[in-house]
Each structure stands twice: as C-alpha cells, then as structure tokens.
Amino acid sequence: MIRALAFLFCLVAMPLAAEEVVAGLSRDEVAITANFDGSDILIYGAVKRTSPIADGPLDVIITVAGPEQSVSVRKKARRLGIWVNTSAVEVDKAPSFYAVASSGVLTEVMTRTEDLRHKISIPRAIRSVGAPSTVANSMDFTNALIRIRTANNLYQRLDSTVKLYDQTLFSTTIDLPANLVEGPYNTRIFLVRDGVIVDDYQTVINVNKVGLERWIYDLAHQKPLIYGLLSLFIAIAAGWVASAVFRYIRF
DSSP states (O other), X not given: OHHHHHHHHHHHHSOOOSEEEEEEESOSEEEEOTTOOOEEEEEEEEXXXXXXXXXXXXXXXEEEEOOEEEEEEEEEEEETTEEEEEEEEEEEEXXXXXXXXXXXXXXXXXXXXXXXXXXXXXXXXXXXXXXXXXXXXXXXXXXXXXXXXXXXXXXXXXXXXXXXXTTTEEEEEEEEOSSOOSEEEEEEEEEEETTEEEEEEEEEEEEEEOHHHHHHHHHHHHOHHHHHHHHHHHHHHHHHHHHHHHHHHHO
C-alpha cells in the first residue's frame, strides 16, 4: 500500500510537458485510381503550452514514410565492352517513399544524436546491415539508392518548407508522387527546441487502390490463373484488332 501511494505521489509530482504538438491532416486517405497522377497532403498543427514560451529557437520537423521494403542494389562495371553486375548489397529496410520537411535546414535544427535516436534524416531511415564481406564500402550502395529515389521524387528533403507562425502554428504541404506503393504512410511531427526534440506526434495516411486498379490488383494476387488467361486474351485481341486496322489502311 505504501509503495502504491509513493508511486501515485511521484506521478502527480512529475511535471507536464511544457510544449506539446497538436496536429491534423487535410485528409488521412489517398485513393489510387487508374488516372492517379499524385496528390498533395496539407499537414498543420499548433504547439500547446502549459507555461510561457521558453527561450531559444523553436523548430518543427515533419516526416512521411511509405511502407518499408527490402531492396537489392547492384553495381555495374564494364567488362570486355559489356556492362555486367559486379557486386550487390541487400538493403534490409528502405521506405518506398520518404519525405522530411523542416522549418529550417535539417542539419542545423536537430543534433546528430537526436537524428540517430529518432531516425529522421533520409540515410537514418534506411537500414542496411547485411552487406557481404566482399563489398568494400556498402554505404555507396545506400547512397546510390537515395540518389535514384530522389531523382524519381520518392525521397524528398524539404528544408525550410514548414511555416512556423509566432512559435505556435505550423503547416506544410507534402507532394505525393504518382508512383506510390499501397499501404500505410507513417507521419511523424517533431517539436525541436535548441536542437533537442521535446515532443512528437504520430499519425497514419492510408494509401489504397480503388476502382479498376483495385480490381486488377486483387485479381492478379488472388486469382493469378484467371488474371494470366485474361491478359493473354486481351493481348491476342489487341493484336488481331491492330492487324485488321493495318490491312484496312493498306488496302
């Protein structure tokens, strides 16, 4: 009994967080249709306080991460005039999409320790530990993956894109490209004071196929035989129609 009372006393005596994130999304679901060409998500919120604004710079970092996948990254070299794969590294977990937006330059608003703890920057969000001993520098493969996905707009570092008003209100827009992978997109919001994260908030954006895209996806995964026969029939029909049109134009 005495221990229970002492524990309750400690809970009451613990100070509440001076600053907390209260956030929302313009929408929490994205529908992938046959003509889907991307979408924008507005992420906004406010800082809830139980005491006056503290001294020191305040920043906000927002990350959106797609479903994680294992990826094989291969390095090619020219051998006898032919480009061949010379080495490969299996990246254990890499988000299919990753965007990190911040109210300032990411490396300046957050310490490296906080990045290591919360895995916020793009390199920290990727897990690669299974490189073979024959590969001298496995980090080159991770950097190559980042370059490729950055070029395809799948990895985005958005410095100084989070608008922060009076150290209280914030907002930003994340551009989701057309080539999204279906699944939950984990969204995290970090409140940073003097380079140290003082609070965080997490939510999920669900990305799902609908309509014809959903029907084709389900058919391919649940009834592959029917999907294969239907694909073969469509290919034969398209070839026959193209041949008939060609003969009609020719004569």
